[in-house]
Amino acid sequence: MYNGYISLEEGRLDLNESYQDNYWDILPIERMQIQDEVTLPGQNKNERFSRAEEKAVKAIQKHSMNIQGKEVNPQMDEAYLLLGKSRYFDQRFVPALEAFNYILYKYAASDKINQARIWREKTNLRLENDELAIENLKRLLKLEALEDQDLADATSTLAQAYINTKSLDSAVTQLEIASINTKNHDERGRYRYIQGQLYNRLGYKDSANLAFEEVIKLNRKTPRIYLIAAHLEQANNYSIAEDNKDIILETLTDLEENRENRPYLDKIYHQKGDFYRSIESDSLAVEYYNKSLRTNSGDKKLKAINYEILGDYFFDYSQYKIAGAYYDSTMTNMVTNSKPFRIIKRKRDNLDDVIYYEDIAFVNDSIISLTALSHDEQLAYFEDYTDQLKIQAEKEKELKEIQERNKEFDNQNISKNNFGGKDQNMKTSRGPINGPPASSFYFYNPTTVAYGKNDFIKNWGNRELADDWRWSTKSKSIINENAKSQETAVVAENELFNPKYYIDRIPTEQKEIDSIIKERNFAYYQLAVIYKEKFKEYELSKETFQDLLSKEPEHKLVLPSEYNLYKLYILLGENDEAEIAKNNIIANYPDSRYASILMNPEAGAAKDENSPDYIYKILYDKLENQEYSVVITQSEEYITTFEGDPMVAKFELLKATATGRLYGFEAYSSALNFVALNYANTPEGVRAQEITDNVLPKLANKEFIDSDEDRNFKIVYYFTNSSNEEIDKFKKALDKEIEKVNVYELSVSEDIYNSTTTFVIVHGLKSKDGAIGYAQSLQEKKKDRIVHDFFAISSSNYRIIQIHKNFDEYLNFE
Numbered sequence: 001m002y003n004g005y006i007s008l009e010e011g012r013l014d015l016n017e018s019y020q021d022n023y024w025d026i027l028p029i030e031r032m033q034i035q036d037e038v039t040l041p042g043q044n045k046n047e048r049f050s051r052a053e054e055k056a057v058k059a060i061q062k063h064s065m066n067i068q069g070k071e072v073n074p075q076m077d078e079a080y081l082l083l084g085k086s087r088y089f090d091q092r093f094v095p096a097l098e099a100f101n102y103i104l105y106k107y108a109a110s111d112k113i114n115q116a117r118i119w120r121e122k123t124n125l126r127l128e129n130d131e132l133a134i135e136n137l138k139r140l141l142k143l144e145a146l147e148d149q150d151l152a153d154a155t156s157t158l159a160q161a162y163i164n165t166k167s168l169d170s171a172v173t174q175l176e177i178a179s180i181n182t183k184n185h186d187e188r189g190r191y192r193y194i195q196g197q198l199y200n201r202l203g204y205k206d207s208a209n210l211a212f213e214e215v216i217k218l219n220r221k222t223p224r225i226y227l228i229a230a231h232l233e234q235a236n237n238y239s240i241a242e243d244n245k246d247i248i249l250e251t252l253t254d255l256e257e258n259r260e261n262r263p264y265l266d267k268i269y270h271q272k273g274d275f276y277r278s279i280e281s282d283s284l285a286v287e288y289y290n291k292s293l294r295t296n297s298g299d300k301k302l303k304a305i306n307y308e309i310l311g312d313y314f315f316d317y318s319q320y321k322i323a324g325a326y327y328d329s330t331m332t333n334m335v336t337n338s339k340p341f342r343i344i345k346r347k348r349d350n351l352d353d354v355i356y357y358e359d360i361a362f363v364n365d366s367i368i369s370l371t372a373l374s375h376d377e378q379l380a381y382f383e384d385y386t387d388q389l390k391i392q393a394e395k396e397k398e399l400k401e402i403q404e405r406n407k408e409f410d411n412q413n414i415s416k417n418n419f420g421g422k423d424q425n426m427k428t429s430r431g432p433i434n435g436p437p438a439s440s441f442y443f444y445n446p447t448t449v450a451y452g453k454n455d456f457i458k459n460w461g462n463r464e465l466a467d468d469w470r471w472s473t474k475s476k477s478i479i480n481e482n483a484k485s486q487e488t489a490v491v492a493e494n495e496l497f498n499p500k501y502y503i504d505r506i507p508t509e510q511k512e513i514d515s516i517i518k519e520r521n522f523a524y525y526q527l528a529v530i531y532k533e534k535f536k537e538y539e540l541s542k543e544t545f546q547d548l549l550s551k552e553p554e555h556k557l558v559l560p561s562e563y564n565l566y567k568l569y570i571l572l573g574e575n576d577e578a579e580i581a582k583n584n585i586i587a588n589y590p591d592s593r594y595a596s597i598l599m600n601p602e603a604g605a606a607k608d609e610n611s612p613d614y615i616y617k618i619l620y621d622k623l624e625n626q627e628y629s630v631v632i633t634q635s636e637e638y639i640t641t642f643e644g645d646p647m648v649a650k651f652e653l654l655k656a657t658a659t660g661r662l663y664g665f666e667a668y669s670s671a672l673n674f675v676a677l678n679y680a681n682t683p684e685g686v687r688a689q690e691i692t693d694n695v696l697p698k699l700a701n702k703e704f705i706d707s708d709e710d711r712n713f714k715i716v717y718y719f720t721n722s723s724n725e726e727i728d729k730f731k732k733a734l735d736k737e738i739e740k741v742n743v744y745e746l747s748v749s750e751d752i753y754n755s756t757t758t759f760v761i762v763h764g765l766k767s768k769d770g771a772i773g774y775a776q777s778l779q780e781k782k783k784d785r786i787v788h789d790f791f792a793i794s795s796s797n798y799r800i801i802q803i804h805k806n807f808d809e810y811l812n813f814e
Contacts, residue, residue, distance in 0.1 A: 004055030004082050011048030011089060023229055023267075024301050026197045027190065029160040034126070035091060049090040056083035077103055077110040081119070088123055097123045114144055118153045125157065130164045137161065152182035156191060168198045179214070189215050189222025193230055205237045212237075228264045231255055232271045248275055266297035270306060277309070286313060304333035308344065315351075318531075318540050321358055324351040353682075354530050357523040364520035370506050371513055378506065382499035390497055521553040525561060529646065532568060542568045556643050559585070563594040612638070612647035619654060626752045628662035631655065649675070649684035656688065662754060664805035669696055702804040704813050710794040713771045715762040717790045718807070722758065731760055733786055737778060738762065754805060761798075768792050 019031040059079040084099030100120040103110065110116070117140050124133040137158040140146070146154055156178040162171035172195055179191040196211035215222065215230035235252055238244050252272045255261050261268060273288035289306045297303055311326030327348040334341040370378060495501045507513055525548055531541035545565045549558065562585055569578035586595045593611065615638055623631045635655035639648055652675045660668025672688045679685035717734075719727055731748055738746040746764040753759050765771040771792035778786040791811065793801070801807050 004052045004059070007048045007055065008052040008082065008086055008089070011052065014048065015089060022301065026163060026201065027194050029156050029194065032089070049086045052086035053083060053090070056080070056086060077107040077112045081112050081116060084116070084119055088119065093123050093126045097127070114140070114146060114150050118150065118157055122157050125161055125164065130161050133161045134158065134165070148181055149183050152178045152187070155181070156187070168202055172198050185218060185221040186223060189218050189226040193226050196230065196233060200233070200237070209234050209237050224260065225264065228255065228261060228267065232267055235271055235275065245279065266292050266295040266299060266302060269295065270302060282313065286310060300333040304330050307333065318537055320351050320354045324348060324355050327351070350534065354527065357526045357530070360523040361520055361527060364516050364523070367507065367516055368513070368520065378503050379499055382502045385502070386497045386499055518554060521548060521551060521557060524548040524551070525557050528561070528564065532564065538568050538571050542572065559589055559592055559594060560645065612642050612645055616647060616650055616654070623654060623658055628658040628752060629755055631658040632662070646682070649679040649682040652679060653684040653688060662752065665699060665702070665803050672696070699803050702800055702806055704797050704800060704810060710796060711766055712795040713765040713768050714793055714795065714798055715765065715771045715775045715790055716793055716798070717760040717788045718753070719758045719760065721756050727758055727760060730788065733784065734760065734762065737784070737786060751802070753802070753807060757807070768794065
């Protein structure tokens with residue numbers, strides 16, 4: 001069993017070393033990563049535990065002496081304990097529980113009985129039997145006088161059970177006992193640190209700091225990570241008062257400068273960033289959060305927190321593009337679709353519009369500023385730019401040459417080491433080499449083969465394996481190809497260093513420049529609106545509107561900008577500026593809806609019939625009333641009138657919907673594509689793209705189906721270029737007739753097919769023949785006959801007719 005215990009301890013050490021503690025949450029008492037994989041019978045997760053179990057089983061099989069139901073070999077309880085422990089650490093908890101229960105059943109007088117009880121409750125915890133474990137451990141502590149390590153193990157296991165059941169105050173008491181009685185300093189450091197975490201969770205920061213101080217006193221006796229974490233928790237707990245600032249900073253600086261703490265610099269830098277942020281030293285805080293990220297920490301939670309803090313920092317300073325980049329990095333270090341992930345994603349999605357328009361504004365401003373320069377000024381600008389590129393290229397070339405020289409030097413050293421004195425192959429500083437001697441055959445040594453290949457290519461070039469390979473003609477094709485590729489690369493490189501390459505790409509035609517200016521101005525307007533409405537950055541919005549007006553934008557953007565400026569002046573308490581803006585709008589645009597609102601604010605607040613929102617509601621009602629032509633025409637008018645207003649995207653989507661209902665699938669698809677492309681960063685653009693991707697493919701089929709399974713049919717009377725009075729008269733006559741039908745629940749409706757054709761439909765019929773028969777019976781009546789062109793159709797085919805506007809094809813299908 002000795003070898004079994006050795007294997008068990010080695011496996012346990014492996015578990016401890018491979019386990020990654022999450023210091024953002026309360027640490028578990030025991031370091032063991034629980035895996036979700038199901039272990040089948042005969043399988044093991046760790047060979048060391050398998051070996052320990054094998055040794056225990058072998059000891060039981062060979063040395064157990066069960067005479068008249070009584071075990072007479074006193075070592076068998078240890079064998080079963082080893083068996084249970086090896087199964088426990090191999091995460092086969094039910095078999096482990098069986099082994100521990102067997103000891104309790106068969107070896108009641110064993111000196112290992114208390115250990116078996118403790119390990120049984122550990123196993124119960126892993127099986128989530130927390131209440132049972134608490135009950136059994138409390139009974140054990142009450143009935144047995146446990147001492148030293150047994151007492152520490154029992155109380156620490158009970159503490160874990162209390163933590164699992166959220167009884168944190170009870171867990172603190174048990175950890176105090178465990179910390180005092182354990183003989184293992186690693187355990188003592190862990191127990192004290194967890195105790196400090198529990199005090200923090202309970203809100204007792206002073207008690208927590210005392211627990212962390214106990215960890216610090218252990219110094220090198222406990223793993224260094226506990227020492228560092230305790231220091232950082234203490235620094236986090238201290239209130240940032242004047243008398244504490246210097247102490248906290250000195251402690252963190254000492255931790256940072258200690259060479260032994262290099263593996264933990266990510267956490268130290270983060271804590272130092274928190275310290276500077278708490279005293280409002282933002283620049284230093286940003287520097288240390290970035291330092292923490294540059295350590296390439298393996299702690300994803302820490303990286304996510306650093307990125308999120310930096311994202312929030314730049315967001316608060318209205319640098320939205322940088323903030324967006326940090327939020328993107330935050331999400332890559334989070335669990336996808338977790339609640340924190342969704343919060344950050346929502347925050348990041350809100351930045352899409354502002355980043356999109358900021359990019360447009362920046363690029364177009366740059367282009368416009370270049371077009372305003374004379375040719376000589378453009379030349380001077382790009383000569384300076386290309387000079388910088390050349391300097392950078394030279395630095396990169398020098399660095400590459402240095403790397404190549406170092407690589408060649410390393411190869412030479414490898415070669416010398418391989419062909420050096422035979423003493424190196426014969427012995428080491430510790431004596432003869434135990435392994436087999438290295439082969440002296442050239443091609444059996446991969447290092448010498450690699451060196452030989454490099455030497456061949458250096459002398460002969462890259463030649464194919466063929467007869468007469470030495471002839472120079474064999475390498476011509478390769479040389480020519482290399483020369484061509486090098487020539488192409490040189491030409492491309494020369495273009496990048498040539499100022500003319502850039503100058504030729506500056507737009508010169510006034511029409512093209514005007515288009516860039518128009519796009520830039522619209523981007524400025526959208527940015528100003530977003531700053532005002534979405535982010536409540538009133539000062540930034542004001543500056544953007546003022547900047548836009550200084551650029552003399554097109555007329556349609558001037559009035560909305562001036563009105564928004566007036567509203568911003570009110571919000572910022574700049575009443576004099578607000579009054580000037582108000583008078584300017586009333587004087588220069590007396591007939592505008594903005595002027596009417598300013599002159600009569602109460603009426604405007606109650607109901608502004610000229611507002612985009614009100615007009616949109618009116619148009620939407622017309623859409624529901626099947627006035628599709630009116631909706632399309634008026635939407636086009638209002639899109640022009642309100643250009644620059646966020647409501648324009650709504651009018652575009654409304655127009656697309658009306659177009660689809662009036663002209664069919666192809667027109668609808670085209671209109672939706674226009675909205676999705678031109679308003680991609682609006683909810684309406686996103687909705688249009690969703691319909692294009694998910695809904696239109698389901699509507700694409702226009703083949704008619706004549707199925708016996710259809711149980712819903714209609715009679716469709718069609719009117720071409722008929723007056724509303726004629727259609728209403730026909731509907732009334734039809735309504736009068738269907739009221740006489742008691743067998744079916746019939747109803748009448750009116751649908752617009754296209755701009756010239758209207759359908760009057762009778763719903764509720766159960767078969768095609770029944771529909772035709774009923775229509776014919778209405779034609780054959782002696783009195784109040786209803787005679788008009790009609791056809792019978794199933795509901796599914798009628799849907800296809802309305803979607804694809806293929807009424808004529810259906811008549812031919814019939």
